[in-house]
Amino acid sequence: MSDIYIRTAGRAGRITLTRTKALNALSYDMCLAIDTALRNWREDDAVDLVILDAEGDKAFCAGGDIAELYETATKGDFEYGRKFWRDEYRLNALIFEYPKPVVSFLQGFTMGGGVGIGCHGSHRIVGETSQIALPECSIGLVPDVGSTLMLALAPGRLGEYLGTTGHRMGPADAILAGFADHHITIQQWPDLIDMLEASGDASILESHSDTPPEGSLVAMQDAIETDFGGETLGDIQNSLRNSNNDAAADALRLIGSNSPLSMACTVEMLHRLRTPNLTMRKALELEYRFTYRAMEHGDFLEGIRAQIIDKDRNPSWRHQNQNVPAVTVSKMLQPLGACTLTFEED
Numbered sequence: 001m002s003d004i005y006i007r008t009a010g011r012a013g014r015i016t017l018t019r020t021k022a023l024n025a026l027s028y029d030m031c032l033a034i035d036t037a038l039r040n041w042r043e044d045d046a047v048d049l050v051i052l053d054a055e056g057d058k059a060f061c062a063g064g065d066i067a068e069l070y071e072t073a074t075k076g077d078f079e080y081g082r083k084f085w086r087d088e089y090r091l092n093a094l095i096f097e098y099p100k101p102v103v104s105f106l107q108g109f110t111m112g113g114g115v116g117i118g119c120h121g122s123h124r125i126v127g128e129t130s131q132i133a134l135p136e137c138s139i140g141l142v143p144d145v146g147s148t149l150m151l152a153l154a155p156g157r158l159g160e161y162l163g164t165t166g167h168r169m170g171p172a173d174a175i176l177a178g179f180a181d182h183h184i185t186i187q188q189w190p191d192l193i194d195m196l197e198a199s200g201d202a203s204i205l206e207s208h209s210d211t212p213p214e215g216s217l218v219a220m221q222d223a224i225e226t227d228f229g230g231e232t233l234g235d236i237q238n239s240l241r242n243s244n245n246d247a248a249a250d251a252l253r254l255i256g257s258n259s260p261l262s263m264a265c266t267v268e269m270l271h272r273l274r275t276p277n278l279t280m281r282k283a284l285e286l287e288y289r290f291t292y293r294a295m296e297h298g299d300f301l302e303g304i305r306a307q308i309i310d311k312d313r314n315p316s317w318r319h320q321n322q323n324v325p326a327v328t329v330s331k332m333l334q335p336l337g338a339c340t341l342t343f344e345e346d
Contacts, residue, residue, distance in 0.1 A: 003030055006033060011199065020055050022062075023059035024062065025061065027064075031091050035090070035094060047100070049102070052103065052118060059108040059111075059114070061113060068080065081291075082291075088145060092280070093280055096120040105189050105193070106118050106119075106126050107127055111133045116145025125180070125183075126174055131169065131170060133169060138303065140262055142290050143287075144290075146284050148273055149279075159270045161224045164236070164258065172213060220247045223243070226243070261317065269333065289334065302317065303315055
């Protein structure tokens with residue numbers, strides 16, 4: 001497959017995204033290829049660890065390839081999208097639960113689906129160009145691919161802030177929020193990959209790690225804690241409107257163009273997930289409840305039309321007045337019964 005290069009090198013299984021013209025956007029076929037490779041290497045004693053990287057300077061992976069998903073859904077076929085998300089989420093769980101080290105090198109943009117494959121491994125490397133974000137609410141989705149687990153575990157109310165605003169995290173912010181582990185300058189990455197292939201030992205990364213320049217979230221944490229501490233999206237919006245801190249106006253601007261339904265569901269999902277028995281599978285199962293319904297009952301198709309197809313940046317959301325009834329949120333997140341996301345092992 002020309003979009004992805006899968007091979008073994010030394011003691012490592014290697015997965016390189018090569019779809020640079022599309023910012024390495026993840027297609028359904030790429031998901032299946034990664035899933036197959038990981039399952040094969042899991043039982044292969046010759047493979048000690050897995051390395052995930054990507055060609056190009058601009059992006060590790062800027063998201064999922066939603067062109068075909070949009071095309072099929074606008075013709076009334078919702079099953080393709082549901083199948084895409086179902087198998088993608090199973091891959092996310094496989095990476096998170098993988099018994100061998102998974103090392104990812106996240107240059108440039110890592111967004112949406114890129115977070116799902118790049119931010120669930122055991123050793124997540126960022127460099128000076130890294131920007132990690134969850135902009136799904138801007139297209140009528142919710143942060144998914146297992147990202148709600150990390151958002152729920154992020155310090156304080158950073159999860160609500162990152163999930164509703166789509167704030168782009170630089171290296172320090174990504175490490176603070178739990179989306180990355182080590183900052184290593186990009187110039188060192190080729191030599192490090194050679195060393196990982198030769199040794200099969202991911203612990204060598206620790207000695208090459210350094211402290212990134214300070215991010216923006218540390219200075220904003222107190223304000224975020226105050227303004228994003230409400231139980232609902234409406235509570236958060238009221239706090240922001242009545243806040244006198246500098247970050248509030250910017251946050252209002254960011255959420256003002258996003259789908260109110262998506263943001264309201266995001267806030268509710270994070271509150272539900274903050275329990276002692278939180279697992280990746282629980283997060284993915286809850287996310288799938290929303291994405292399963294997103295095309296037929298949510299804002300997803302309108303969001304894609306406005307942002308990607310017509311590019312008028314003027315979506316007509318279902319709740320233009322920003323007031324999302326609690327019952328609507330509940331309906332989007334109610335159990336799916338026979339269609340519940342499952343995680344078969346083969």
